[in-house]
Amino acid sequence: MSAPAAKPAAFPLLSVERLTVTFRRGGRAFNAVEDVSLDVAPGETLGLVGESGSGKTTIGRALLRLLPKGDTEVTGSIVYAGRDILALPASDMRRARAELQMIFQDPVSSFNPRREMQDIVGEGLEIRGVPRAERMRLVEAALGDVGFSLASVAGRRPHQFSGGQCQRIAIARALAVGPRLIVCDEPVASLDVSVQAHIINLLQDIRESRRLALIFISHDLAVVRNISDRVAVLYMGRIVEIGPGDAIYRRPAHPYTRMLLEAVPVPDPAWRSAPAARPAGEMPSRLAPPSGCRFRTRCPRAMALCAEVEPSLVAMPSGQSAACHVPHDEPAPAVAGSARRAS
């Protein structure tokens, strides 16, 4: 209701309202995520982009209740299939995990180095008490989806596979338990370009064939553009812009989104990025965020109002919502211009 354009048309699979995550470290506390609301429809991919410290990884982990308990406080609600995940008792949560899965950035370290691959992929099924024969059948099927056979991984340990192969097996591990949503946390960041393309295509195929919803967390705007239906741009723990990928990349409304898009290097020598009028600068300390709009200290359009009133997400004419007092409404020069490889 605050941001109608940000809602997908279909009935949401996952609905996050006013999620706030507070970390406490040695007497100091800061909000890594603040007042984040978003929905994911079945079969949809939502991209979360932002620089380090934007809170994107924290959101991903909070959604699956994977944040360390002691010094973290999570408020708001995360409603999946009609139930608030944050309020689920531990045993119910463990059961719900089959439907909400995760893929990590570093595929090699997301595997226990001392276990064999077939056990790693079958882990979730074993926990759920699936009998061995059935388990092996499901493991085989999941591995088949990522281009492996059970025989080709059985008896081998993680370090015998390359990064790209590990990432595919990690996808199989997530698929084996039959999830409906997978949080992908920078799944291609540590892979070479030639391997990265393979993983992106694979995720795309699996999403279609299994009608999976994906939350795709990445700092790489080009990768997010390719894989996402909708995109949320995060800055210092808040969503500054959210909406359909087309709208955000063609007509970014928030000055921060623009700054990000203009900073992305384009693989085309003809595209000379205008040297910014002034350097983009760096993110202020999260322990002492600026008053009002958090981006104002780096924003070329900041006004007096921006220091006083924190902007909330407002629907833009081009279809997305942005949290800005002075949003842009002209198309982005960068993306509209270069179309070298259209052929």
Add this chain to the structure above:
Amino acid sequence: MTGGDQDILLDCEAVSCTLATSRGPLALLKDVTFRLGRRTALGIVGESGAGKSMLIKGIMGLTPSDITVAGRIGLDGEDMVAMPEARKRALLGRKVGMVFQNPMTSLNPFVRVGRQIDEASRLHLRLGKAEARARAIALLSQVGIPDPQECYAEYPHRFSGGMKQRIMIATALACEPELLIADEATTALDVTVQKDILDLLQALQGQRRMSMILVTHNLAVVASRTDELLVLYGGRVVEYGPTERVFAAPRHRYTEALLSAVPRMDEPAHTRLRTIPGRPPDPQDRPAGCPFAARCPAAEERCRQEMPGMTLDADGRHGFACFVPVPAPGPGATAARAEATS
């Protein structure tokens, strides 16, 4: 050596790096030949294991003792491979500045920023204390440190990753190098900071009339910031040439595949990416022929048997090591493309 070579700053000829292992020698880098002109920016691109870091280590004389460097690495006409260690250090310290990937580990956390910058200029340029200090502060301000005097007396941990990288650049510039090498210098940084640093490097290269080598796995980083491009794969140079030409009309099958595997923001969502099957060859068993043959859609039998030599195009500036290259675009095609994009 002829007079024409005055314009060449760095001249690598048939450079190989071989690791001695218990199972025999392992070629990490083989037959790398290229020349870097003065005031030229060169991009060295390759995926992990391609040998790009090894090449830089070879040039900088930083290879571990179990690696043998062979061939010729000429810096300003002097062959560094044959040179005694001490002279090489002096020459490199004087003429080459280097920025590494990780600013957190390449700055000494226990030494004040100022001293880390001074050190090189006092050693190599024999500057006095006050002179070195004034120079360091000037450098810090040139690389965009907001309060250089204060920064000079601080310890590195007070600065963010981007600021540390700026300090590293100041350190690398301390001896007025003729060549600045940035080895994945922006890989660990956020995009906005990366852009600032790349802009800075590019501006400095122009102002100081240096040569620059940008080493990266990210093609986009070098696209509009270098004059020439060297593409490494499996320890070999597979293609080199003027950056614009390589991007517009890559001739080696690997370069072409790599370029089209990168997702682009100007394409609609869910555009299918072109993939390269398989994975880079393991240095432990590199094929006899072209390192890319096993993944190459156009590979023929002889690609697997022998390593193709460099084929040069008409003006000799664009070379590629491929038996079955991507067909060159028809005459005028490059110009038309350039026109369309400008």
Add this chain to the structure above:
Amino acid sequence: MTARSQDIKAQDLEAASALPAPATARLRWPRLKGFEWFAFGFVALLIAAAVLVDVIPGLARPNFPYGDFSQPPEWSLNGLLGTDPLGRSILSRVLHGARTTLGIVAVATAIALAIGMTAGMLAGFYRGPVERAVDLYANTMASLPPILVILALIAVVGNSVLTMMLALGILDIGVYARIAKGGVIAQNDRDYVLAARAMGASDARILAREILPNLVPALTAIVPPLVAGLIITEGSLSFLGYGIPPPAPSWGGMIASSTDLLSRFPLLVVGPILAIVLTVYSLNTIGDSLARRLNDRNRNL
């Protein structure tokens, strides 16, 4: 779509078949150096002797006056290390002493490992008050002289083999707890622990299946030197007369009972001293060797 995934499959089956051979070959022992062979051999032999001491043919009973008093070594099984002032075979007593010492130390280590690992793992996993309690215990034990702790314990419950086992065990609980705790903390935010949790694994399962197996190598490397430490402590106690009550043979006790005669019969102490020194040296060498193997492997992975 189907064509495409077929395509992927074909490529990968090919890629997978080209994988390197199973890495067991690569993770084998690095070549042992000569002194390491000695260390492993000596400890193996000592353990074998300790276990089989009763059935070694021809070996005299440890308390049986086998020959003359304080006889020098001679070329026979029982006389190999000479006889003690009561005419008993020193070799026999050293080997029986090995059984006592190794037995006590083994049980003590088992106690320390079981309690220490459990406490340390819980402390590292749950942090908070559990961690503070474990730290307090470990720090307290580390700051007290071990002999004093044991003497106090003996004063309360009297000295017996069981007391020795418990007392020595208590000494090392803190050390093992700390190592386990450190290892768990290092793994807590590793992605594979997170991945297991995302799979719905319970805490107990994560501790047992994901974390414990990765602690084992580090612990194996630390056990031998700690055992060596216990052997020295046990020897010192016996030497001071607080060890297992005589006439049961013990290395420390043998040295103590020979001190009066040391100036006239220095060969009396050669046997027990040799036993202690070689055992401790060997155990430390084994520890180093295991640690080296661990480092090599971490580098490979």
